[in-house]
Amino acid sequence: MSKVGEPDAPECAVTQDADCLAGGSGFIATHVLRVLLSRGYNVVTTVRSATKGDKILETYADYAKNKKLAYVIVGDIAKDGAFDEAVQSDPPFSYVIHTASPFPSSFNDPVKDVLEPAINGTTGILKAIQAHAPSVKRVVITSSFAAMTQDSTPPKIYDESSWNPITWDEALTSKTYRGSKTLAEKAAWDFVDTEKPAFDLSTICPPLVFGPVEQQLSNINSLNTSNQQILNILQGKHVHDTILLPAGSSIFTDVRDLALAHVRAIEVPEAGGKRFFVTAGHYSCKRIVDIIRASHPELASVLPKNLQEDLPADIYGYDNGRVKSTLGIEFRPLKECIDDTVASLLKLGV
Ligand code: NDP
Numbered sequence: 633m634s635k636v637g638e639p640d641a642p643e644c645a646v647t648q649d650a651d652c653l654a655g656g657s658g659f660i661a662t663h664v665l666r667v668l669l670s671r672g673y674n675v676v677t678t679v680r681s682a683t684k685g686d687k688i689l690e691t692y693a694d695y696a697k698n699k700k701l702a703y704v705i706v707g708d709i710a711k712d713g714a715f716d717e718a719v720q721s722d723p724p725f726s727y728v729i730h731t732a733s734p735f736p737s738s739f740n741d742p743v744k745d746v747l748e749p750a751i752n753g754t755t756g757i758l759k760a761i762q763a764h765a766p767s768v769k770r771v772v773i774t775s776s777f778a779a780m781t782q783d784s785t786p787p788k789i790y791d792e793s794s795w796n797p798i799t800w801d802e803a804l805t806s807k808t809y810r811g812s813k814t815l816a817e818k819a820a821w822d823f824v825d826t827e828k829p830a831f832d833l834s835t836i837c838p839p840l841v842f843g844p845v846e847q848q849l850s851n852i853n854s855l856n857t858s859n860q861q862i863l864n865i866l867q868g869k870h871v872h873d874t875i876l877l878p879a880g881s882s883i884f885t886d887v888r889d890l891a892l893a894h895v896r897a898i899e900v901p902e903a904g905g906k907r908f909f910v911t912a913g914h915y916s917c918k919r920i921v922d923i924i925r926a927s928h929p930e931l932a933s934v935l936p937k938n939l940q941e942d943l944p945a946d947i948y949g950y951d952n953g954r955v956k957s958t959l960g961i962e963f964r965p966l967k968e969c970i971d972d973t974v975a976s977l978l979k980l981g982v
Contacts, residue, residue: 651898652725653677654715654757655732656703657684659856660774660838662847663891664729669695671895676725678706678718678732687848709733709753710744715760724767727898728831730757731774733816735809737857742808747800750812755819762829770904771831772897775817777839777881778810780909791951792837792907817907832904834897836890839911840880842969843887844976852982862973865921866982868934876917877942883950884915886969889961896959908955912963916943923970 651668655661656677668675669692679685685703695701704718709732719725733753739745754773761768780794787794796814803811817835824833841858849855855863861879870876893910897903918939925935955961 651675651727652719652721652729654706654709654718654728654730655679656688657847658731659843659845659847659859660841660887660890660894661731663843663887664731664894665692665701666846667888667891667895668729669701673895674700676702676704676718676721678715679703680707681705684848691848708749709756710748711752712756713760714753715757716764719757719760719765719768721765725765726767727770727772728757728761728765728768729772729774729894729898730754731894733774733812735857737860739808742804746808746812747803747815750816751819754816755823758820758823758827758829761831762827766830768831770834770898772834772836772894773817773820774894775820775835775837775907776810776813777837777883777909777911778813779817780837781810781881786948789949789951790909792909792954794909834903834905835907836894836897837907837909838885838890839883840878840915841885841887841890842973843890844972845980846976849980852980859973859977861917862920862970863977863982865917865924865936866931866934866974866977870917870936870939871934873936874938874940875942876921876936876939878915878917882914882916882943882947883911884966884969885910885912886964886972889963893955893959893961896961900959902958906954906958908959909950909952910955910961911950911952912965912969913950914943914947915966916941918942919966920970923967924974927971928974 651673653665653675656665657679665677688703689696692701706714706718733750734746779796780790781796796810798807798811798814820833845859890910893908918941921935921939924931
């Protein structure tokens with residue numbers, strides 16, 4: 633691991649009280665980083681390679697020049713001690729936001745590719761903070777609605793008390809991503825219960841996240857998993873479909889509201905010790921397609937013409953009251969979310 637600010641890149645050191653963001657290259661983390669910087673935080677973000685870190689510094693060149701942004705290279709977060717050096721900072725960190733975890737559209741090995749990075753990455757960063765970063769007051773972890781979903785007997789209303797009952801053995805054979813998020817979040821709460829560290833914990837549970845693509849992409853095929861459904865629609869891959877089921881769940885949130893929720897979770901004292909279910913509401917692919925058709929008549933030839941509404945009338949409900957009242961989040965509607973997502977994809981040449 634090398635640290636920006638050391639002799640090879642002295643101009644990038646963060647000079648004032650710093651906050652740490654883990655996984656700065658991801659779709660959600662990119663938006664969290666923007667919100668942190670715009671609200672005056674000094675940020676050290678973790679990345680897997682100098683190429684990714686340098687791109688982030690290029691995007692925010694003024695912040696990097698003014699020593700408000702730096703990066704640290706952390707390799708595979710599944711490995712023991714991956715975060716041990718990264719959490720040690722001078723000046724020391726006050727907060728850590730851990731977003732890094734695999735959300736792959738496909739994988740080969742459920743343990744190595746998904747479960748270990750999710751679970752070991754989460755427990756690893758908590759252990760590292762406890763051992764090496766006593767200044768940290770709060771850790772915010774990106775969990776997921778995947779950690780709340782109850783497929784066999786869904787509650788009428790999902791809220792922060794909802795937990796996915798999936799086991800390790802079940803996650804090995806199916807619903808691996810859901811298992812990774814559930815077991816990682818459980819491990820985080822268990823760590824806090826057992827170890828009673830100096831910091832407190834908040835977890836953020838979003839369902840499918842759409843929103844403007846701001847992360848650096850090597851090519852359009854490396855688009856984050858949750859925006860891929862919209863990409864596929866724009867690329868005409870569903871032009872002949874009449875049924876198009878949502879990928880994952882039938883509820884969504886806009887990445888910009890989710891990013892603000894992460895940052896509010898470090899700012900609001902009462903957020904400590906709480907889980908937050910960050911959802912704006914239901915969506916369906918038909919609603920998405922209708923929004924695109926109305927905003928972009930020129931795209932009519934690639935859009936499915938006869939898509940049926942698939943959102944069941946008795947779909948489960950959701951209670952997003954805590955995130956509104958405690959974190960003060962107001963949610964963007966689906967239309968704004970989809971219009972801005974599509975605009976960002978068209979700008980990328982899709
Ligand atoms: P991305 O794939 O865009 O980002 C994932 C991030 O995790 C990247 O920074 C990636 O680094 C890093 N990462 C993944 N595996 C490893 C590893 N083994 N070692 C080090 N870093 C790793 O996904 P999102 O931004 O969408 O997801 C971010 C978080 O939000 C995840 O925890 C995900 O589970 C959660 N989430 C996402 C939802 C969504 O709809 N997008 C919904 C609910 C939860 P690199 O760039 O180097 O690959």
